[in-house]
Amino acid sequence: MFVDEIEIFVKGGDGGAGCISFRREKYVPYGGPDGGDGGAGGSVWLEADPSLTTLLDYHYKRHYRAERGIHGKGANRHGASGDDLTLRVPVGTVVTDRDSGEMLGDLATPGQRLLAQSGAPGGRGNARFASSTNRAPRRADLGQPGDGRWLRLELKLLADVGVIGFPNAGKSTLVSRVSAARPKIADYPFTTLQPSLGIVRVDVDRSFVIADLPGLIPGAAEGKGLGHQFLRHTERTRLLLHVLDLDPQTGRDPLDDLRVIDEELARYSASLAERPQIIVPNKIDLPEAAARLKTVERFGAAHDLPVVPISAATGQGIAELIRAVATALESTGWVRAAS
Ligand SMILES: Nc1nc2c(ncn2[C@@H]2O[C@H](COP(=O)(O)OP(=O)(O)OP(=O)(O)O)[C@@H](O)[C@H]2O)c(=O)[nH]1
Numbered sequence: 001m002f003v004d005e006i007e008i009f010v011k012g013g014d015g016g017a018g019c020i021s022f023r024r025e026k027y028v029p030y031g032g033p034d035g036g037d038g039g040a041g042g043s044v045w046l047e048a049d050p051s052l053t054t055l056l057d058y059h060y061k062r063h064y065r066a067e068r069g070i071h072g073k074g075a076n077r078h079g080a081s082g083d084d085l086t087l088r089v090p091v092g093t094v095v096t097d098r099d100s101g102e103m104l105g106d107l108a109t110p111g112q113r114l115l116a117q118s119g120a121p122g123g124r125g126n127a128r129f130a131s132s133t134n135r136a137p138r139r140a141d142l143g144q145p146g147d148g149r150w151l152r153l154e155l156k157l158l159a160d161v162g163v164i165g166f167p168n169a170g171k172s173t174l175v176s177r178v179s180a181a182r183p184k185i186a187d188y189p190f191t192t193l194q195p196s197l198g199i200v201r202v203d204v205d206r207s208f209v210i211a212d213l214p215g216l217i218p219g220a221a222e223g224k225g226l227g228h229q230f231l232r233h234t235e236r237t238r239l240l241l242h243v244l245d246l247d248p249q250t251g252r253d254p255l256d257d258l259r260v261i262d263e264e265l266a267r268y269s270a271s272l273a274e275r276p277q278i279i280v281p282n283k284i285d286l287p288e289a290a291a292r293l294k295t296v297e298r299f300g301a302a303h304d305l306p307v308v309p310i311s312a313a314t315g316q317g318i319a320e321l322i323r324a325v326a327t328a329l330e331s332t333g334w335v336r337a338a339s
């Protein structure tokens with residue numbers, strides 16, 4: 001999974017000290033205690049801000065502290081509380097306490113706030129310690145020091161486009177060709193064990209996030225193979241690239257593969273079965289692939305399905321595919337600024 005991750009230290013503001021003071025008035029000897037309380041320290045908040053797309057700012061500055069409370073004063077004047085500090089993070093940031101591992105929150109909706117560290121209380125002034133037996137208390141509390149802790153911030157990107165297909169079809173090869181993601185590629189099934197995400201640049205101001213997924217096999221919806229646990233990653237995509245393996249050595253028929261995987265999707269979720277798809281026959285560089293490609297293209301034409309043949313290995317057809325994805329995403333009302 002494509003994760004932007006950073007650790008920051010947050011500290012609540014120190015509490016202001018309480019004050020020791022006695023009332024002084026002309027002709028009134030022994031005025032009572034009138035030291036005010038210290039103000040509380042400010043708290044540190046995190047807030048989800050939809051205008052941010054990365055945690056980059058936090059790579060440069062790691063320590064954050066809220067303002068301290070003001071000390072109390074005489075004449076029962078309490079100190080002002082310190083201001084809160086609000087740190088803006090991108091929507092989708094997950095916050096955990098680094099040392100305890102406790103998950104503190106998932107800032108999933110714009111404007112959502114999370115109290116990362118509360119400020120320390122202020123100390124009591126000596127006016128608070130007056131009693132019938134001690135009418136002139138010479139005692140006040142110091143403000144408490146603000147607590148601090150390390151937070152781990154993780155930004156989880158959601159994919160716009162999911163790449164599905166049988167194991168070994170060339171999904172990871174495709175994703176590594178169109179994005180900076182470097183998933184493992186190898187000539188055996190189930191090479192990809194974890195989904196990974198990459199960002200695909202369409203042009204200067206448009207990009208989309210693509211998810212490489214573990215291969216699917218018949219029975220995936222019931223948990224066979226690895227695909228099942230990752231199908232949920234496709235649930236929030238807007239478009240699926242259905243990669244078909246044209247290599248005759250598979251011993252399978254690409255149209256059978258297409259049908260079988262579509263059935264698995266439908267078994268898993270009805271809405272997933274209706275997700276728009278682009279059929280991507282892969283490995284057209286292989287000489288034996290031509291005949292198989294023909295049958296796929298005929299099928300696509302007959303069912304009004306977009307087919308964009310590629311060779312993920314040589315790069316043939318890749319530019320056409322990116323254009324087709326951008327067009328398809330646009331028709332779903334997708335807008336994502338390039339990042
Ligand atoms: N000839 C040829 N081989 C390809 C092409 N694309 C991928 N391959 C090869 O196919 C094999 C599988 O590629 P991967 O990208 O790992 O396949 P995958 O779909 O991600 O596989 P899993 O992660 O196991 O589901 C590798 O040996 C690739 O080199 C292609 O366009 N042409």
Ligand SMILES: [Mg+2]
Nearest residue numbers: 171172191192
């Ligand atoms: Mg793979």
